[in-house]
Amino acid sequence: MPIPTPAPRTLYDKIWDDHVVDVDNDGLTLLYIDRHLVHEVTSPQAFEGLRNAGRPVRRPDCTLATVDHNIPTVSRKNFTSVESFIEEPDSRAQCAALEENVKEFGLTYFGMTDKRQGIVHIIGPEQGFTLPGITCVCGDSHTSSSLKFTSLDLYLTISAAHGAFGSLAFGIGTSEVEHVLATQTLLQKKGKNMRITVDGDLHEGVTSKDVILHIIGVIGTAGGTGCVIEYSGSVFRGFSMEARMSVCNMSIEAGARAGMVAPDEVTFNYLRNRPLSPKGEAWDRAETYWRTLKTDEGAKFDIEVNIPASDIIPTVTWGTSPQDTVPITGSVPDPSTMTDPVKRASAERSLAYMGLTPNTAMEDIKVDKVFIGSCTNGRIEDLRSAAKIVLAAGADAKIAPNVHAMIVPGSGLIKKQAEAEGLDVLFKRAGFDWREAGCSMCLGMNPDQLEPGERCASTSNRNFEGRQGSGGRTHLLSPAMAAAAAMTGKLTDVRKFMGAVADANIAAAPKLKVISAFDFLDDPVLPAPEPQHPPAPAASSASLPSTDAPSTVPKFIVVKGITAPLHIENVDTDMIIPKQFLKTLKRTGLANALFFTLRKDPHTGKETDFVLNRAPFNKAKIMVCTGKNFGCGSSREHAPWSLNDFGIRCIIAPSFADIFKNNAMQNGMLPVALPEADCRALAEDAEAGLELEVDLEKQEVRRPNGKAPIPFTTDPFRRHCLLNGLDDIALTMQRGATIATFEQRRSENWSWLDGFGFKGARIPVSAVKNTKKMDW
Numbered sequence: 001m002p003i004p005t006p007a008p009r010t011l012y013d014k015i016w017d018d019h020v021v022d023v024d025n026d027g028l029t030l031l032y033i034d035r036h037l038v039h040e041v042t043s044p045q046a047f048e049g050l051r052n053a054g055r056p057v058r059r060p061d062c063t064l065a066t067v068d069h070n071i072p073t074v075s076r077k078n079f080t081s082v083e084s085f086i087e088e089p090d091s092r093a094q095c096a097a098l099e100e101n102v103k104e105f106g107l108t109y110f111g112m113t114d115k116r117q118g119i120v121h122i123i124g125p126e127q128g129f130t131l132p133g134i135t136c137v138c139g140d141s142h143t144s145s146s147l148k149f150t151s152l153d154l155y156l157t158i159s160a161a162h163g164a165f166g167s168l169a170f171g172i173g174t175s176e177v178e179h180v181l182a183t184q185t186l187l188q189k190k191g192k193n194m195r196i197t198v199d200g201d202l203h204e205g206v207t208s209k210d211v212i213l214h215i216i217g218v219i220g221t222a223g224g225t226g227c228v229i230e231y232s233g234s235v236f237r238g239f240s241m242e243a244r245m246s247v248c249n250m251s252i253e254a255g256a257r258a259g260m261v262a263p264d265e266v267t268f269n270y271l272r273n274r275p276l277s278p279k280g281e282a283w284d285r286a287e288t289y290w291r292t293l294k295t296d297e298g299a300k301f302d303i304e305v306n307i308p309a310s311d312i313i314p315t316v317t318w319g320t321s322p323q324d325t326v327p328i329t330g331s332v333p334d335p336s337t338m339t340d341p342v343k344r345a346s347a348e349r350s351l352a353y354m355g356l357t358p359n360t361a362m363e364d365i366k367v368d369k370v371f372i373g374s375c376t377n378g379r380i381e382d383l384r385s386a387a388k389i390v391l392a393a394g395a396d397a398k399i400a401p402n403v404h405a406m407i408v409p410g411s412g413l414i415k416k417q418a419e420a421e422g423l424d425v426l427f428k429r430a431g432f433d434w435r436e437a438g439c440s441m442c443l444g445m446n447p448d449q450l451e452p453g454e455r456c457a458s459t460s461n462r463n464f465e466g467r468q469g470s471g472g473r474t475h476l477l478s479p480a481m482a483a484a485a486a487m488t489g490k491l492t493d494v495r496k497f498m499g500a501v502a503d504a505n506i507a508a509a510p511k512l513k514v515i516s517a518f519d520f521l522d523d524p525v526l527p528a529p530e531p532q533h534p535p536a537p538a539a540s541s542a543s544l545p546s547t548d549a550p551s552t553v554p555k556f557i558v559v560k561g562i563t564a565p566l567h568i569e570n571v572d573t574d575m576i577i578p579k580q581f582l583k584t585l586k587r588t589g590l591a592n593a594l595f596f597t598l599r600k601d602p603h604t605g606k607e608t609d610f611v612l613n614r615a616p617f618n619k620a621k622i623m624v625c626t627g628k629n630f631g632c633g634s635s636r637e638h639a640p641w642s643l644n645d646f647g648i649r650c651i652i653a654p655s656f657a658d659i660f661k662n663n664a665m666q667n668g669m670l671p672v673a674l675p676e677a678d679c680r681a682l683a684e685d686a687e688a689g690l691e692l693e694v695d696l697e698k699q700e701v702r703r704p705n706g707k708a709p710i711p712f713t714t715d716p717f718r719r720h721c722l723l724n725g726l727d728d729i730a731l732t733m734q735r736g737a738t739i740a741t742f743e744q745r746r747s748e749n750w751s752w753l754d755g756f757g758f759k760g761a762r763i764p765v766s767a768v769k770n771t772k773k774m775d776w
């Protein structure tokens with residue numbers, strides 16, 4: 001009998017298969033999570049949940065925490081403690097809460113005096129915490145090139161995230177953070193396989209950031225919904241790890257669950273000898289396994305997109321969605337030429353917000369601020385590429401007057417490396433503001449924010465309304481383009497900083513040193529302190545779904561009530577709840593925060609005529625949105641929390657972003673996806689002030705005035721949980737024995753994934769030199 005050949009599998013299929021702890025008949029999978037990154041914004045409520053239930057963190061050795069979003073980026077020379085350093089009370093409380101939580105639960109933490117502190121998505125790869133073939137999650141959406149600048153002779157390859165290592169990395173909400181902390185698993189349905197291939201030679205001046213902005217412009221911010229994207233083709237193969245990270249990092253902006261690149265020599269060279277990478281014989285075994293992690297010949301992709309490299313030129317955004325891209329040589333689009341009414345309305349709204357007139361040349365747009373940093377572009381190669389532009393501008397060149405240009409390295413180590421290379425001196429001499437590591441003006445949860453009406457050339461990843469500050473206007477672009485904008489004071493084609501004059505300027509300038517990142521990675525990782533929390537009672541195995549597990553999730557059976565209509569496409573979670581409300585330590589009290597920037601006039605503070613401010617919609621229990629891709633962007637669970645607090649238990653829309661959908665259901669809320677025409681019909685009922693009735697048992701939306709109900713479908717497991725008000729964590733805890741069996745197999749087959757660097761003797765908390773400092 002010939003042995004049947006196994007079906008060819010994609011990279012995603014392989015990683016998925018290797019992490020299945022258990023699977024039910026519907027394909028709902030209990031997936032093991034190898035690495036969990038934690039930050040201060042999305043974790044307080046998760047730790048509180050553990051504390052209330054008396055549960056420990058199941059795998060402290062696979063969990064790494066840092067502070068990044070709230071922290072000021074001013075000099076830390078006088079830092080003594082978070083309490084005295086962070087002025088804003090809510091930011092301070094969130095950072096202090098994390099410090100308490102890591103101590104109580106025994107987690108490794110890179111705090112503000114640790115040079116390894118930085119943006120979660122930067123420190124994971126930097127430390128070798130992120131490895132090929134792993135599953136990696138974070139309560140943060142961004143958990144998902146060798147660029148030929150020939151005439152500038154740039155060694156740059158522009159940079160960011162975990163999937164770039166051939167791992168399955170995705171963002172989760174706070175309830176799922178708690179689930180992973182408690183069980184080291186997640187309940188997941190497998191996504192679709194999507195492949196984006198970019199082949200050919202990139203034009204001069206085109207970086208990995210331009211490549212991913214161009215891709216998002218082509219497929220749209222919902223283009224990757226429900227998919228895991230594998231990036232393939234000669235362009236990605238030719239990219240450095242940093243460049244691959246930038247691309248994978250922005251997969252969430254394309255709506256995808258995750259993005260990945262198959263590991264290869266570039267990956268192995270990046271990882272070898274990183275502090276948390278496997279060493280010696282363990283490395284050899286790991287590398288042998290990693291080399292199997294590529295898509296098999298003939299494997300099936302559900303969606304394939306091919307983009308010729310030659311189509312891409314330096315790219316910039318004009319609007320308030322990352323899909324609003326245009327070549328820098330182009331101009332602001334004219335909404336009057338758009339036929340789709342929802343698209344036209346969205347474009348008009350964007351242009352009004354951005355203060356732009358149709359057909360203005362992009363290069364004529366003046367900027368007030370420049371931000372170089374973020375998890376997309378805060379790496380050493382990004383800083384080097386910006387530095388090259390400064391050099392190309394000439395020995396005494398300064399940034400344009402009236403421009404404030406900020407450079408925020410992604411981690412303390414990157415900052416040190418850049419300073420050793422002399423980049424800080426170069427930048428400061430040209431007038432840039434050189435800062436400490438953190439998320440900074442990417443989101444502005446700290447003091448780094450735009451003033452209303454200010455325009456920023458930004459290397460970050462989101463240009464949503466109010467993202468960088470209420471009323472602030474963001475244009476996304478590459479670090480080289482951002483540096484060019486800083487020098488000229490307006491959006492500028494980076495190729496103007498290339499050619500004979502630029503070459504001569506660079507040749508005349510003192511050579512910048514190139515120093516290896518490995519010179520800064522020598523710190524041993526000290527053991528985590530013993531958790532001070534009592535161990536959980538032994539778990540027993542039970543079949544899923546059981547209805548007798550303890551739960552605080554409300555049931556969803558039938559919801560009837562006033563429905564608020566909304567006619568916006570790509571409603572992002574920054575719009576649902578802006579950043580200033582993410583600083584809470586609670587899940588409640590957020591009703592007033594819902595759609596805050598649309599409900600309050602930023603200048604007068606008075607209520608606008610936004611639908612939720614008007615009777616009867618101010619009492620809405622249901623929301624119907626006619627634009628697709630509701631809830632895109634950030635993974636903040638605060639978005640469903642604020643809807644829930646307002647009284648809205650059900651959202652109907654043509655489509656939802658994956659993380660939002662999950663987050664809503666974790667809170668006993670129901671997202672209903674219906675065809676656009678049905679959403680429009682329901683919106684008409686809603687506008688007439690008539691009540692709708694959503695029945696989950698019968699899976700139908702009942703309409704007023706005897707109109708036929710509209711049927712919908714829901715995932716059977718989720719429906720069961722919603723109808724019975726079941727809590728995922730309690731259900732998964734019942735499968736403790738199955739998880740333990742998986743962990744045993746994991747230790748045998750992939751031993752390098754256990755206990756990253758903590759395997760030796762544990763050091764008690766009291767042995768840390770200064771116990772006030774939490775930087776062990």
Ligand SMILES: CC(C)[C@H](C(=O)O)[C@@H](O)C(=O)O
Pocket residue numbers: 041042069139140141142171443582633634635636637
């Ligand atoms: C705070 C966090 C939930 C959020 C995210 O998920 O992306 C943030 O990092 C962002 O970029 O908006």
Ligand code: SF4
Pocket residue numbers: 068069119121140142374375376438439442443460461
């Ligand atoms: S997108 Fe911005 S705010 Fe979010 S993690 Fe990255 S740097 Fe931080």
